Amino acid sequence: MTTETFEFQVEARQLLQLMIHSVYSNKDVFLRELVSNASDALDKLRLEKLRDDALDADVSDLHIEIDVDREARTLTVRDNGIGMSYDEVGQLIGTIAKSGTASLLKELREAQDAAGAEGLIGQFGVGFYSGFMVADEVTLVTRRAGESQGTRWSSRGEATYTLERVDDAPQGTSVTLHLKPADPDNQLHDYTSEWKIREIVKRYSDFITWPIRMVPAAGEKDETPEPETLNSMKALWARSREEVSDDEYHELYKHISHDWREPLETIRLQAEGTFEYQSLLFIPAHAPHDLFTRDFKRGVQLYVKRVFIMDDCEALLPPYLRFVKGVVDAQDLSLNVSREILQQDRHIRMMQRRLTKKVLSTVKEIMAKDADRYATLWREFGTVLKEGLVTDSDNRDALLAVASFTTTHGDEPTTLARYVERMKDGQEDIYYLTGESRQSIENSPHMEAFRAKGIEVLLLTDAVDEVWVDAVGEYEGKKLRSVAKGEIDLDAEGAEQAGEEREKQAEEYSGLLGWMREQLDEEIKEVRLSTRLTVSPACVVSDAHDLTPALENMYRAMGQ
Ligand code: ADP
Ligand code: MG
Numbered sequence: 001m002t003t004e005t006f007e008f009q010v011e012a013r014q015l016l017q018l019m020i021h022s023v024y025s026n027k028d029v030f031l032r033e034l035v036s037n038a039s040d041a042l043d044k045l046r047l048e049k050l051r052d053d054a055l056d057a058d059v060s061d062l063h064i065e066i067d068v069d070r071e072a073r074t075l076t077v078r079d080n081g082i083g084m085s086y087d088e089v090g091q092l093i094g095t096i097a098k099s100g101t102a103s104l105l106k107e108l109r110e111a112q113d114a115a116g117a118e119g120l121i122g123q124f125g126v127g128f129y130s131g132f133m134v135a136d137e138v139t140l141v142t143r144r145a146g147e148s149q150g151t152r153w154s155s156r157g158e159a160t161y162t163l164e165r166v167d168d169a170p171q172g173t174s175v176t177l178h179l180k181p182a183d184p185d186n187q188l189h190d191y192t193s194e195w196k197i198r199e200i201v202k203r204y205s206d207f208i209t210w211p212i213r214m215v216p217a218a219g220e221k222d223e224t225p226e227p228e229t230l231n232s233m234k235a236l237w238a239r240s241r242e243e244v245s246d247d248e249y250h251e252l253y254k255h256i257s258h259d260w261r262e263p264l265e266t267i268r269l270q271a272e273g274t275f276e277y278q279s280l281l282f283i284p285a286h287a288p289h290d291l292f293t294r295d296f297k298r299g300v301q302l303y304v305k306r307v308f309i310m311d312d313c314e315a316l317l318p319p320y321l322r323f324v325k326g327v328v329d330a331q332d333l334s335l336n337v338s339r340e341i342l343q344q345d346r347h348i349r350m351m352q353r354r355l356t357k358k359v360l361s362t363v364k365e366i367m368a369k370d371a372d373r374y375a376t377l378w379r380e381f382g383t384v385l386k387e388g389l390v391t392d393s394d395n396r397d398a399l400l401a402v403a404s405f406t407t408t409h410g411d412e413p414t415t416l417a418r419y420v421e422r423m424k425d426g427q428e429d430i431y432y433l434t435g436e437s438r439q440s441i442e443n444s445p446h447m448e449a450f451r452a453k454g455i456e457v458l459l460l461t462d463a464v465d466e467v468w469v470d471a472v473g474e475y476e477g478k479k480l481r482s483v484a485k486g487e488i489d490l491d492a493e494g495a496e497q498a499g500e501e502r503e504k505q506a507e508e509y510s511g512l513l514g515w516m517r518e519q520l521d522e523e524i525k526e527v528r529l530s531t532r533l534t535v536s537p538a539c540v541v542s543d544a545h546d547l548t549p550a551l552e553n554m555y556r557a558m559g560q
Helices: 010-019 029-051 086-094 101-110 114-124 127-133 193-206 246-258 339-344 346-368 371-391 393-402 416-422 437-442 444-455 462-472 495-521 549-557
Strands: 003-007 062-068 074-079 133-141 150-155 160-166 171-181 212-214 263-273 277-283 301-302 305-309 324-332 428-435 457-460 477-482
Touching: 010 127, 010 301, 010 444, 029 062, 029 074, 029 171, 029 246, 062 193, 074 150, 086 133, 086 150, 086 160, 127 133, 127 171, 127 444, 133 444, 193 212, 193 246, 246 277, 246 324, 263 301, 263 346, 277 346, 301 495, 324 346, 339 346, 346 371, 346 393, 371 393, 416 428, 428 444, 437 457, 457 462, 462 477
Parallel strands: 062 212, 301 324, 428 457, 428 477
Antiparallel strands: 003 160, 062 074, 074 171, 133 150, 133 171, 150 160, 263 277, 277 324, 301 305
């Protein structure tokens, strides 16, 4: 058979270099990554067989196997799962499809020190490539379930890899690492040590629902020992809270989210009764790069009675909670359930409501208990959560209660409740101004009178802000009013005196106003004297019901 040589995609090559020169100090995690991929491959095969009984695949003993060869200094992780076709190997292993790769690599190059680089690589997770932290050569042999021919992939982690078709590959995938010499000073342990492998599997992969087996080296009597299952395979969400350590929860989080960092919060919910389910949800500590892209995936996984059914089950949580990761395991659904059925299922809708409330009440608790963690949460996910103010009127109050905004008062974001506490005597409304950035808003002429009178204004800079302020309209009976829209009378008490003065001024300036009206006739609705300015001579104001400039732009861009 011919061997073909290919070049890695540029991003892939750069990441490989980082792995080889190992910016990541904890090298043990390579095994977690390989086991995680093997487990995904077994999940996928079981599912495909469930959907297509005719698939020519053996699902009788799905498992993961770890083999070490002390002489050859190799370690092999093998699964009999879905496998990959020749083309898939090239696509999946030769390139990095994740969005945000380019910007991450740029940041990495600019990172000043190893700790900074490690933090960055940790946000990304390098999966399969992490094998190159401990190996100077990696070989992968795979055969897709249902196909007859297999593929061998091999690379030394430099610029190229080779692909070759093979005839005798078993179903599934085996990844063989040709281990670098151990170097404990650099956290490079002896990964041919059975003890070490047991320890790593126990620590990182105990909850994997497939058996992870290892055949121990032959003992004194020289008989072939029985394979040993290294993991307990217990689903963490089905175990009681006291039985499971935070570390175990965090490892599950890393497995399902492909994030290398700890989550910000773990949320458990066990529902009993007619529709029973268990769920374990996580709020990540960092927003992923692609949270706002159309193809953002990887939300909550659905299991039915411990059997993995689907990734990214959009029916379980509303879109504005798409950053929440986790598992929901339902007892009374069919294993064949489809996305379409889930969307219409009454129980699933109830479940979504319950999970949503649970997540929001957790956010509220974090806010009450731990200001720093709340600040992180809002910084990372506030923009997404605000989408809920528009789309989820049932939970609007809960969302308003946990939302915070930058205002003219201090540098820290503040809640609406705090804003209301600080409102001036006689102030009836909550004022805001939307714009591109805090600075551009603060420089707006609309702000002058508010600044002069010391009235606090919310400074809203996200695109979604334009929409939710309209949708929500008021908070605790106080209207949300844009300082750029309609007539604003900041001086209700001095109104009478001001009224007289204004009349006088109107007379004085009537000639000028009339001339301006004529000149600008096509562009504007009217010209009037204003009390809102203190320094600037003039500003453009929208009608109370007009679109703001940013929204006008947005609708125009959408061709409306
Ligand atoms: P991730 O797991 O985050 O997708 P990886 O780098 O770990 O990224 O793996 C890349 C892809 O290669 C996987 O998404 C999967 O499609 C494929 N892959 C890796 N290992 C296996 C395996 N053991 N069996 C089948 N496919 C695999
Ligand atoms: Mg992976």
